[in-house]
Amino acid sequence: RKPRADARRPAESAATPSVAGAGEVVEMVGxxxxxxxxxxxxxxLPVRDRVVVADRVRVEEGVVVSHEPRSTxxxxxxxxxxxxxxxxxxxxxxxxxxxxxxxRAGLIDRILVAASAADMDAAxxxxxxxxxxxxxxxxxxxxxxxLGYPIFLVSxxxxxxxxGLQAALTGRTSxxxxxxxxxxxxxxxxxxxxxxxxxxxxxxxGRGRHTTIAAALFDLPGGGRILDVPGVREFGLEHIxxxxxxxxxxxxxxxxxxxxxxxxxxxxxxxxxxxxxxxRLESYRKLLxxxx
Numbered sequence: 001r002k003p004r005a006d007a008r009r010p011a012e013s014a015a016t017p018s019v020a021g022a023g024e025v026v027e028m029v030g031x032x033x034x035x036x037x038x039x040x041x042x043x044x045l046p047v048r049d050r051v052v053v054a055d056r057v058r059v060e061e062g063v064v065v066s067h068e069p070r071s072t073x074x075x076x077x078x079x080x081x082x083x084x085x086x087x088x089x090x091x092x093x094x095x096x097x098x099x100x101x102x103x104r105a106g107l108i109d110r111i112l113v114a115a116s117a118a119d120m121d122a123a124x125x126x127x128x129x130x131x132x133x134x135x136x137x138x139x140x141x142x143x144x145x146x147l148g149y150p151i152f153l154v155s156x157x158x159x160x161x162x163x164g165l166q167a168a169l170t171g172r173t174s175x176x177x178x179x180x181x182x183x184x185x186x187x188x189x190x191x192x193x194x195x196x197x198x199x200x201x202x203x204x205x206g207r208g209r210h211t212t213i214a215a216a217l218f219d220l221p222g223g224g225r226i227l228d229v230p231g232v233r234e235f236g237l238e239h240i241x242x243x244x245x246x247x248x249x250x251x252x253x254x255x256x257x258x259x260x261x262x263x264x265x266x267x268x269x270x271x272x273x274x275x276x277x278x279x280r281l282e283s284y285r286k287l288l289x290x291x292x
Contacts, residue, residue, distance in 0.1 A: 019043060019062045025055045027216040033057075033064060053215040053227055054088045054173065072118045074175060078236025086175050086215060086227050091168070092120045095178030095187060097128045103137045104179060109283035110235040111177050112149070116248035117240050123150040123168060127183040130155040143277055147250045156186035166191065166222060173225045180231030188228050192218055242291035249284050251276050263288065 023037035029044050033051060036042050037059065047064040051057055056068040070087040077083065092115035094108050108124065115122040124144055126137070133153070145151045150168060154161035169191070176184045189195055195218060215229040246252040246264055255262075255276075258269020265285060266273070272281055 019045075020060050022056065022058055024217070025051050025053050025057055025064075025067075028053060028214040035059060035064060050084075052084050053086050053217050053229075054225075056088070072120055074114060074118050074120065074177075075239050076114060076232070076235050076237070077239040078234075081236075082239055085177070085229055089173045089175040089227055090120055091172045091174040092118075092122045093125055093165075093169075093174055093176050094122065095125045095127055095176055095182045095184045097131075097179075097182040098126055098133050098137060099128065099131045101179055101181045103134075103140070105140055105279055106283050106286070107179060107232075107235060108144075109280065110237055110287070111232075113237055113240065113245070113248040113287070114235060117237075123152065125152045125154060125165060125187065127154055127156055127187060129153050129161065130158050140279070143280070154187065154190075156183050156190050159190050162190055166220075169220060169224050169226060170222045171224045173227070175227040175229060177229060178231060180233055182231070184228060184231065188218065188226065191220060191226065193221075237287060238291065240291060242288065245284065245288055245291060249280065251280065252284060 019037075019041075021037050021039060023035040025033045026036045026042070027034040032044050032046055034042060034044050035057060043059075043062075045059060045062060045064050049057070049064060049066050051064060051067045055070065057064045058066045058068075067087075072089055073087055074085040074089060074092065075082060076085055092111065094111045094115075096103055096108060103126075112122050124141065126133070126141060141151050150164075152161065152165040152168070154165060176187065178184050215227060217225055217227050219225055240248070252264050252272060255264065255271050257264070257267075257271050259267065262270050264270055264272035264276075264281070265288060
């Protein structure tokens with residue numbers, strides 16, 4: 001049976017050695033990348049440079065040879081590996097679920113720190129609200145909102161609650177990041193009707209299957225672009241300087257402790273235990289132990 005065409009992509013051309021010009025990486029395709037050239041052609045090309053989705057790139061003789069300087073880099077690191085997840089996004093949207101998979105505040109905190117370190121704005125989406133919204137989850141979301149993070153409650157299954165999120169994404173380059181199985185791709189399919197991305201279920205242990213195997217960039221109908229990246233189960237932050245970690249926690253950055261260089265780790269004159277939420281402080285101190 002003839003495969004269904006994906007309406008979001010321009011017709012792809014066969015790469016030839018004569019192809020040259022500038023464009024943007026719109027999808028990772030194995031060891032190659034799909035590039036949307038400025039003249040409108042879409043090509044799957046080999047690469048000589050390390051590039052990621054949303055990179056502006058230069059093509060010479062049918063090969064991606066370099067990328068332009070990036071306005072932002074979302075990074076994750078750990079176990080001697082430093083990975084750029086995507087480039088040139090200005091809004092990171094943390095996607096989580098109401099019940100399945102379980103709400104993981106510690107992972108959310110890590111992703112928010114990564115956004116801050118990349119100089120990106122951040123927002124939080126609670127998906128699967130049709131499953132019910134536990135009061136403890138809503139309380140935690142209210143605390144994030146008090147810290148300045150916009151909160152959106154949606155149900156991708158029922159296509160409900162998307163008006164505010166759509167408005168927040170309009171005119172921006174956003175990236176969806178979250179634990180496997182929270183429904184990022186289902187959200188994408190509500191935002192862009194007809195888009196084709198594989199969607200999977202939770203496994204027998206309630207963990208999300210990695211059905212999104214490659215990052216891709218999509219145009220939003222109302223303006224702006226959105227990046228969908230594979231789900232994560234952990235988010236290492238070893239690339240972040242230990243001394244600057246507190247600056248990525250808004251409530252700690254604003255504290256005026258006895259000592260200006262206070263690390264908020266139980267020192268004399270520290271106000272953190274008195275003024276900060278216990279779970280957020282626990283996330284910070286756990287990260288502080290990991291960073292060297």
